[in-house]
Amino acid sequence: MDDYQVQLDVFEGPMDLLVYLIRKHEIDIYDIPISMLAEQYLEYVARIEKLDLERAGDFVLMASTLLQIKSRLLLPRGDEGDEDWEDPRRELVEKIVEYMQFKEIAGHMRRLEDDSTRRAERGWSEVEYFRRSEELEPEIDATVNELILAFGRLMLRKPPPAPVHRVAREKVSSAKRARAIRALLNEKERVLFADLLPEDSSRMFIVVTLVALLEMAKRSEIMVDQAGSFGQLWIARRKLKPVGEPLDNDCDPRDGGSDADWGGADDGEAVDDKEYQ
Amino acid sequence: MSGYDNMTVVEAMLFASSEPVAALRLAELAGMEQEEVHTAVAGLNEHYQSSARAFRIMKISGGYQYRTVPELAEYVRGLGRQSGSHKLSPAALETLAIVAYRQPISRAEVEKIRGVNPVGVLKSLLEKKLVTIRGRAQVLGRPLLYGTTPDFLRYFGLSDLESLPRESELEVLLSEQEAHGSALSAAESEGTQQELV
Amino acid sequence: MSGYDNMTVVEAMLFASSEPVAALRLAELAGMEQEEVHTAVAGLNEHYQSSARAFRIMKISGGYQYRTVPELAEYVRGLGRQSGSHKLSPAALETLAIVAYRQPISRAEVEKIRGVNPVGVLKSLLEKKLVTIRGRAQVLGRPLLYGTTPDFLRYFGLSDLESLPRESELEVLLSEQEAHGSALSAAESEGTQQELV
Numbered sequence: 258m259d260d261y262q263v264q265l266d267v268f269e270g271p272m273d274l275l276v277y278l279i280r281k282h283e284i285d286i287y288d289i290p291i292s293m294l295a296e297q298y299l300e301y302v303a304r305i306e307k308l309d310l311e312r313a314g315d316f317v318l319m320a321s322t323l324l325q326i327k328s329r330l331l332l333p334r335g336d337e338g339d340e341d342w343e344d345p346r347r348e349l350v351e352k353i354v355e356y357m358q359f360k361e362i363a364g365h366m367r368r369l370e371d372d373s374t375r376r377a378e379r380g381w382s383e384v385e386y387f388r389r390s391e392e393l394e395p396e397i398d399a400t401v402n403e404l405i406l407a408f409g410r411l412m413l414r415k416p417p418p419a420p421v422h423r424v425a426r427e428k429v430s431s432a433k434r435a436r437a438i439r440a441l442l443n444e445k446e447r448v449l450f451a452d453l454l455p456e457d458s459s460r461m462f463i464v465v466t467l468v469a470l471l472e473m474a475k476r477s478e479i480m481v482d483q484a485g486s487f488g489q490l491w492i493a494r495r496k497l498k499p500v501g502e503p504l505d506n507d508c509d510p511r512d513g514g515s516d517a518d519w520g521g522a523d524d525g526e527a528v529d530d531k532e533y534q
Numbered sequence: 535m536s537g538y539d540n541m542t543v544v545e546a547m548l549f550a551s552s553e554p555v556a557a558l559r560l561a562e563l564a565g566m567e568q569e570e571v572h573t574a575v576a577g578l579n580e581h582y583q584s585s586a587r588a589f590r591i592m593k594i595s596g597g598y599q600y601r602t603v604p605e606l607a608e609y610v611r612g613l614g615r616q617s618g619s620h621k622l623s624p625a626a627l628e629t630l631a632i633v634a635y636r637q638p639i640s641r642a643e644v645e646k647i648r649g650v651n652p653v654g655v656l657k658s659l660l661e662k663k664l665v666t667i668r669g670r671a672q673v674l675g676r677p678l679l680y681g682t683t684p685d686f687l688r689y690f691g692l693s694d695l696e697s698l699p700r701e702s703e704l705e706v707l708l709s710e711q712e713a714h715g716s717a718l719s720a721a722e723s724e725g726t727q728q729e730l731v
Numbered sequence: 732m733s734g735y736d737n738m739t740v741v742e743a744m745l746f747a748s749s750e751p752v753a754a755l756r757l758a759e760l761a762g763m764e765q766e767e768v769h770t771a772v773a774g775l776n777e778h779y780q781s782s783a784r785a786f787r788i789m790k791i792s793g794g795y796q797y798r799t800v801p802e803l804a805e806y807v808r809g810l811g812r813q814s815g816s817h818k819l820s821p822a823a824l825e826t827l828a829i830v831a832y833r834q835p836i837s838r839a840e841v842e843k844i845r846g847v848n849p850v851g852v853l854k855s856l857l858e859k860k861l862v863t864i865r866g867r868a869q870v871l872g873r874p875l876l877y878g879t880t881p882d883f884l885r886y887f888g889l890s891d892l893e894s895l896p897r898e899s900e901l902e903v904l905l906s907e908q909e910a911h912g913s914a915l916s917a918a919e920s921e922g923t924q925q926e927l928v
Contacts, residue, residue, distance in 0.1 A: 272647075359631045363630075366631055370622065373691030376607075394820035400666040400684075401668075401895070405895065446872065491870075538802065550807040563810060602746060603743075609760065
């Protein structure tokens with residue numbers, strides 16, 4: 258072939274290859290010589306197949322469409338003036354016309370892109386600078402993209418380390434743990450058992466927490482409540498205040514719990530068994 | 535309040551922003567009518583034109599934004615945040631064209647037109663914030679629908695979607711084709727065009 | 732080379748720069764002498780002064796940079812401070828995403844996912860009418876439950892909540908994005924190969 262040098266990977270897909278062939282052979286798209294086009298097309302696809310079997314998949318479907326049209330054209334047509342007869346090429350032609358339109362638009366958009374990228378935006382935003390100097394959070398015009406990406410990032414991310422106030426080299430004792438739990442319950446009234454055990458808790462920390470809870474339960478300081486037989490364990494203060502806090506309360510930053518000082522949380526190596534024993 | 539005229543106030547606000555700012559927002563902050571903002575912008579551009587300044591105020595993505603004149607492109611390349619060298623691939627451009635004209639559109643419909651699975655390209659366009667998810671089609675499987683974003687307009691320097699070429703401008707291509715001699719009636723080929731709003 | 736004089740070239744470069752630019756760098760990029768850069772800057776400032784422009788070129792940390800005149804600072808600050816009704820902080824966006832996908836959801840559950848107390852953010856989302864109270868959970872303490880509003884749908888241009896990609900669809904979108912990772916170059920990341928994914 259004269260244009261053997263044509264790079265096969267320049268074709269965006271089967272439609273692109275068709276349009277290339279139509280232009281190359283100056284084919285009138287409203288009267289396509291299907292046999293010739295199919296032949297040409299198959300020749301290219303064979304070459305693509307040799308190079309990249311996976312990519313060829315997209316092109317094979319179109320090849321079978323072309324062959325199907327070709328065979329339908331060969332069928333006897335009945336009367337010449339048959340009004341019900343529909344040109345089997347029609348659907349393909351419509352697709353080609355539509356695709357050519359979009360190629361045209363893409364070309365126009367390329368020119369827009371060229372022009373737009375030649376016009377530089379202001380590189381430094383004084384407005385943003387002021388925002389930051391006034392310690393305002395950056396803000397964005399959020400689209401669904403940002404929303405779903407934000408959610409996706411959160412889901413991909415490992416659960417954040419539980420809010421733990423780390424105190425280096427602090428010893429863990431059940432008494433200390435009990436004090437921490439008491440402080441927490443003073444603020445929150447009830448707390449999830451799981452929340453008392455950050456993900457990175459050492460075994461010793463878990464054991465000490467359990468012992469502290471058992472002791473507190475024995476002294477009737479706390480109650481343990483379970484939502485359903487396999488539900489979460491809640492640890493609650495013995496004397497519950499009436500529930501039903503007003504909205505403002507719910508939004509009170511102090512009721513957060515995340516800032517609460519958890520006291521005894523610690524790294525494994527800092528745990529002093531002896532103190533516990 | 536500062537004794538500065540409308541033009542200078544609008545100039546300060548727009549010059550200090552790197553993004554397009556809506557006339558409504560400018561008007562609110564400056565205590566003007568939107569009409570006055572438009573007038574101020576026109577006055578500023580006239581001044582920049584006559585004094586051969588390096589920038590103009592353009593209508594971009596529903597707002598106003600300063601941009602340098604294209605003739606100075608070689609000097610500003612690589613200085614700002616947009617490097618200007620990363621152009622979209624042909625596949626990305628074709629897909630964007632289809633999304634822009636047929637939005638909201640599903641992945642399958644894009645694939646039907648291009649004959650290639652556009653998943654990779656769509657994802658990359660989502661990442662670049664040039665397209666976004668617009669909802670779901672009311673058809674079997676309720677596929678996600680895609681549309682263009684304000685950043686799409688900003689990237690191509692368009693004030694709105696209507697500034698893309700109209701149907702009538704696209705017909706040029708078709709009439710060239712039809713000149714070859716048409717087996718299909720004009721009415722039929724128009725059918726495909728009319729979807730290109 | 733472009734028929735523009737030194738002043739206009741320097742103006743364009745300083746306009747487009749994301750940081751202060753040293754005279755030496757400007758001179759190199761524009762093919763001028765440093766002295767010519769200084770002269771151009773002085774000439775520009777004179778012009779801005781006499782035509783009462785809203786900006787001047789200042790010497791900032793060893794380079795030149797545009798700043799709006801201090802007398803107009805209130806407008807520039809206003810633009811930064813005014814929380815455009817269309818703008819969200821990253822924290823608000825994250826919280827909103829969790830509420831949208833997991834509603835109805837309690838404050839504590841949001842906190843568990845984000846690892847940050849969401850009280851302040853929830854308050855501002857309530858004020859922006861993007862989330863609302865949906866009732867109380869039937870668990871100990873009966874915490875308030877939050878959900879999204881019709882305004883939320885309008886803000887993001889969605890017809891209903893089901894229009895958001897499902898978590899399973901999201902996984903597909905995101906795994907691809909991970910794979911593309913740093914592929915910033917359009918030409919690279921959108922090659923035809925990747926369309927086959």
